[in-house]
Amino acid sequence: MSAGNTPLRFDIDARSRTCAARMGRITTKHGSFDTPAFMPVGTQGTVKGLLPWDVAKTGAQIILGNTYHLMLRPGSPLIARRGGLHSFIGWPGPILTDSGGYQAFSLSNTNSIDEDGVTFKSIIDGSMVRLTPERAIEVQNELGADIIMAFDDCPPSVDPSTVNASHGEVRTARGAEKITDHNDRLEESLKRTTRWLERCARAHARPEDQSLFGIVQGGTDLERRTRSAREITAIDLSGYAIGGVAVGEGPDEIRRVVNHTAPLLPVDKPRYLMGVGYERDLLTAVRAGVDMFDCVLPTRNGRNANAFTRTGQIRLRNAKFAEDDAPIDPACGCPVCRPTEHGWATVGGQPFSRAYLRHLFHAREMLGAILVSLHNVWHFEALLLDIRRAIRDDGWSALEVAWPVLTGGDSSQLGAVPDAQV
């Protein structure tokens, strides 16, 4: 479906009468996706462990790619010569790419920042790589995603002076940097993010194909969030994101920042909360008026045998599941929990049991990661589907009955698990 001569159209079909939630649809040159939307993360050009048609089967209509990883390997010119990211990875629907900034700041111990951009050490070959607002947009123009993100200055999430400030110079996740005052740094970061957004907007060479979103920063300081939102939204863009959230702070802080910031963004444009998160965090943000989400939790935890259920996460490696014939989640409708409903007639209609999944993980079989990733992505997509229905019908209490994890359960109890090469 074409969105006409603008690359992005946002249609709001329903608004909650009890909160700021809205449901609708975003249309791009590669088709549309329903909002609020959950985007599975395909860091290196693949949602880890899943065939693209299985990703689509979960209900996912848009996926995310990481500019940082793709620019380092295989490189955006190579992808451009293949016809762009959609063509290269075999995903014909909408794609969003981040700017690479977050990874440039967080994945490298060796980086330096100046007004022009960031220099960091490649995690692939150790070479020094330069990212500037112009370069980040150029790479994203080459990748060709439908929605591209501004290159922002991601400040340290904690005051680095509390970590090591003995020499007036601190080492943070961003590397060595002269910082005399953490507040000064945050202020500078805020203003720089605005200046860099202006440069991104000017550098954007494919405005007829790709929609640039700006990113509001400001950490947990609501006054800073207000100023950042004012400055960022002063630049006319197709959508706006809330960045710097879920970088270590708890659910109450996430709620406080999102509840404050979301209403500061234009009501008629998509709002994207980056990198969030657990089920309750998503619901909180939806009710504050957020439309888009991405998170690595479903696939990362899936590879590590942590399965999401409507009542919380379970660790499938645990001995207690050795002879458990139940599906991961009896309330789930995914191909793992209900294969027969998806055309795969097992003996007696049985699901892939917790016992079998436990065996696969203990035997180090890829299929364990594949099945649980498929289930986990389905879990989040099913939640968003139910959330969209709740918005349309104002059926919030029914939603919370169907998804105990939103209230009584605690899916974040197990936390995120470290990534592993599976």
Add this chain to the structure above:
Amino acid sequence: MSAGNTPLRFDIDARSRTCAARMGRITTKHGSFDTPAFMPVGTQGTVKGLLPWDVAKTGAQIILGNTYHLMLRPGSPLIARRGGLHSFIGWPGPILTDSGGYQAFSLSNTNSIDEDGVTFKSIIDGSMVRLTPERAIEVQNELGADIIMAFDDCPPSVDPSTVNASHGEVRTARGAEKITDHNDRLEESLKRTTRWLERCARAHARPEDQSLFGIVQGGTDLERRTRSAREITAIDLSGYAIGGVAVGEGPDEIRRVVNHTAPLLPVDKPRYLMGVGYERDLLTAVRAGVDMFDCVLPTRNGRNANAFTRTGQIRLRNAKFAEDDAPIDPACGCPVCRPTEHGWATVGGQPFSRAYLRHLFHAREMLGAILVSLHNVWHFEALLLDIRRAIRDDGWSALEVAWPVLTGGDSSQLGAVPDAQV
């Protein structure tokens, strides 16, 4: 489909007029499969990297499970309590299990053999495990596969005295054993295999559900193969296998042994060539009258970026594929080479390119192994499908035109690649 009160029925629908090949169908209590058949290997209860419905999509109608691995982990009693292997792994169709003997001899450096059975060291926890003909059948009765294999004495494939015979005692893949003469050992192995088969047949506790196949041994000595075939087929069973082939000898030796041995097996019962092999080996055996095959090559090589094509294997890690937009095999109809024909409409109908697959392997993404395993299993199933048509139509020359690897090409050029934990 039920096979009536016998657990296996073999229907021959067509016979070649120019060779001993035949095509037909084997029916078990879990459905039927067309012959000649290629069985993907699901060692630990999963065809590595593939969802079971994708295995079925390749055309595979029967899969193989390994008794050795499953008895060690998760254990056959646990699988029996889950309703058996079909139920446990979510594969409702026919399954064949081997006896565990081959792995007991080959995977352990610490094993000893006597008239009663084999003691070996578990690769899981190092404990000593005992396998006898009775125990191998008991485990297979618990697993519940449709076709179960006799526990045979697998002799060393090479004369161990040529390796180290300084003390009248040699260390082979089977461990330390007093052998004064390799021929004596092979003779003893042959007779023991017959005695063990008689014990297997007596021990078989589920003859109404599961069909026991005997295994002919005898190495590359045709006279021994003749005697083994005579002794093994003297015991009335549902089918017979040729073992001890493709254990290191070349294609000419395989051809010589199979051409000699296959005709010695009953014409009205299934013939199974164990662990073979490359495309040309399969065709040779089919023309000698073999009906069933299994091999780990498609999935093992797939995990290591080696893809089978109609003109030979290609190594997808190679630099020359970095910008290659072609599918693995332009003549292949699989979901990787022709996604659009399988309902996944990529941009411009493009396949998953060699360039993308190369990227996935270099980025250590699971999807590389998944896609190439899927393609490779499809490759072998498509070959068998074409072979069955060639038998029906006596269309051998058309078969060789469509599959150059059967004549001019050389798929075994790259050889088998070592297994890796992917």
